[in-house]
Amino acid sequence: MAVEFSKPSRDHFAEILTRYPNKRAAIMPTLWLAQKEFGHLSTDVMTYVARLLELSPAFVASVASFYTMYYKRPMGTHHVQVCTNLSCALVGSGEILSCLEKRLGIRPGETTADGRFSLDEVECLASCGTAPMMQINDDYWEGLTTEKTLEIIERLAAGGPAAGE
Ligand code: FES
Numbered sequence: 331m332a333v334e335f336s337k338p339s340r341d342h343f344a345e346i347l348t349r350y351p352n353k354r355a356a357i358m359p360t361l362w363l364a365q366k367e368f369g370h371l372s373t374d375v376m377t378y379v380a381r382l383l384e385l386s387p388a389f390v391a392s393v394a395s396f397y398t399m400y401y402k403r404p405m406g407t408h409h410v411q412v413c414t415n416l417s418c419a420l421v422g423s424g425e426i427l428s429c430l431e432k433r434l435g436i437r438p439g440e441t442t443a444d445g446r447f448s449l450d451e452v453e454c455l456a457s458c459g460t461a462p463m464m465q466i467n468d469d470y471w472e473g474l475t476t477e478k479t480l481e482i483i484e485r486l487a488a489g490g491p492a493a494g495e
Pocket of ligand 1: 413414415416417418419453454455456457458461463
């Protein structure tokens with residue numbers, strides 16, 4: 331089936347265009363909207379965005395590939411992103427990542443077979459003061475230890491909220 335925005339997304343796209351001086355400048359919010367609608371930015375989705383913005387598919391792909399916030403592959407329900415940049419690395423992000431790899435049975439860039447968890451290693455998420463940290467979907471988890479990390483994952487694996495509320 332051809333890739334096409336739903337009516338709400340078409341309306342949102344039209345509104346996005348009013349905020350930018352030209353279509354090219356609207357590329358990032360349009361990619362974000364496409365990711366929300368389609369789950370990830372497949373080649374077909376990037377080609378669709380290119381057509382909407384009157385840009386080359388190669389240019390759209392170059393922008394999408396530069397930012398880790400744009401997903402180029404299908405993601406699991408819980409997208410776990412571990413910062414391994416300097417501040418986090420100095421206080422143990424390597425151990426956090428290792429314990430996640432072991433618990434989930436996947437490496438960065440992979441998704442569990444049941445589609446529940448995707449794991450990625452990312453650059454600084456601007457939370458250096460509370461390192462080590464990870465982001466799961468829209469939430470930051472800071473001041474991590476391996477114990478705290480596994481508690482969060484176990485709550486999510488059991489279908490509960492990560493915060494244990
Ligand atoms: S280095 Fe990890 S949040 Fe900045």
